[in-house]
Structure formats: C-alpha cells, structure tokens
Amino acid sequence: MTAPARRTAAEGWIPTRRRLHDGLLAVVAPLAAFSVALGGLTAWTASGAAGAPPRLEISDGRVFLPYNGNVDTAAFFRITNSGGADDRLVSVTSAAVDSAMLSRHVRHDSGAGSMSMVSSVGLPAGETLAMSASTVDVMVKVKDRRQVGDVLPFVLHFRHSDPVEALAVVVRPGG
Ligand SMILES: [Cu+2]
Incomplete structure (x- = not known):
C-alpha cells in the first residue's frame, strides 16, 4: 500500500545542490564511523582484552x-x-x-x-x-x-x- 506513494516521491525528487550535499554526507559519515570502529577492533584483537582502549x-x-x-x-x-x-x-x-x-x-x-x-x-x-x-x-x-x-x-x-x-x-x- 505504501509502494505507490514511495514511487511518487522518488519521481518528484529534485536534485538540488543542498540535497546532493546531504546525500554525500549520509554516505561519508557511516564510512568514517566504520574506519574508527575498525581501528578500535584491531587494538582489541591485539591484546585479547576487553573492548576498552589503552589508558x-x-x-x-x-x-x-x-x-x-x-x-x-x-x-x-x-x-x-x-x-x-x-x-x-x-x-x-x-x-x-x-x-x-x-x-x-x-x-x-x-x-x-x-x-x-x-x-x-x-x-x-x-x-x-x-x-x-x-x-x-x-x-x-x-x-x-x-x-x-x-x-x-x-x-x-x-x-x-x-x-x-x-x-x-x-x-x-x-x-
Ligand atoms: Cu640508554
């Protein structure tokens, strides 16, 4: 029931500069968060200790x-x-x-x-x-x-x- 409405919204989508910018941010932000998480995971694996960072x-x-x-x-x-x-x-x-x-x-x-x-x-x-x-x-x-x-x-x-x-x-x- 919601599918037609969604399609209508997509067709009406106008790629303004602002929307493109927001779209890029939406992609970049999770990527940045992911690489930070990876760095933490490497340290975590190396020590075999709990997930806390070095202090x-x-x-x-x-x-x-x-x-x-x-x-x-x-x-x-x-x-x-x-x-x-x-x-x-x-x-x-x-x-x-x-x-x-x-x-x-x-x-x-x-x-x-x-x-x-x-x-x-x-x-x-x-x-x-x-x-x-x-x-x-x-x-x-x-x-x-x-x-x-x-x-x-x-x-x-x-x-x-x-x-x-x-x-x-x-x-x-x-x-
Ligand atoms: Cu010395």
Whole structure:
C-alpha cells in the first residue's frame, strides 16, 4: 500500500545542490564511523582484552644529572597502561633537549651490558613499564647546563593514545 506513494516521491525528487550535499554526507559519515570502529577492533584483537582502549598514566619522571660539561644523559618515566588494549611508546620529545632516543639495555651472562636504540617500546594492557638504566630509558642530550632539582618538560608519543605531557626532575645518577 505504501509502494505507490514511495514511487511518487522518488519521481518528484529534485536534485538540488543542498540535497546532493546531504546525500554525500549520509554516505561519508557511516564510512568514517566504520574506519574508527575498525581501528578500535584491531587494538582489541591485539591484546585479547576487553573492548576498552589503552589508558596511560605517567609518573616518576627523572633525568640523570649529566657529568661535568657533558650533555649526554638519560631520562626515565614510569608508564602504567590500565586500559583494556595494548599501546606502544613510539617517541619522546622535549624543548629542553637536542635529541631523545628510546634505548633498551641488556645485561649479559658475563656481567657486561649493552644498549641498543629501539624504535618503540611495548605497553601491554594491565602492565607497567618502569624505565631504568638496566631496562629501557630515553637517551637525551640536554640543551642547557642543569642542576639537581631542575624540572624539564617532556611529551610522550604513543601509537594509539594521544600524546601525554610529563615533567622530569633532574636527579643524581642512581637517584
Ligand atoms: Cu640508554
């Protein structure tokens, strides 16, 4: 009973500019929603956890005081992922340093250690990355001469989560 009426409406359809625009939006909007959903699904599958996204909390930012006249040192952060999906730390930036690179330290059976630069560090759901001089740290070149107690601003960048600002205080190595 409604079919004839619908046909009549279709025949009377006039493609004004506004209607075309609305029609395009109607197609584009679901597409955008679909790709966002897909991205969420990938993260969800990777961790095998509940559908919640990663949730990152950063604390305990520290920078070792460089030795006299030196600019090379290391920065450390504690990153807890209390969310339901894995994430990755992909880079660290700061206006207070000339360079910042993620590095992983490995201690060998002989007692000797080695360090290699890494492009990212995993942050599994439900786990905490506690950076240290014997695990993972951020190798930095500080711009200015620093003192114990100075506070430097950093930004941590992640594969899935938005960047997070974190402060790091200058401490004596080992502190
Ligand atoms: Cu290092």
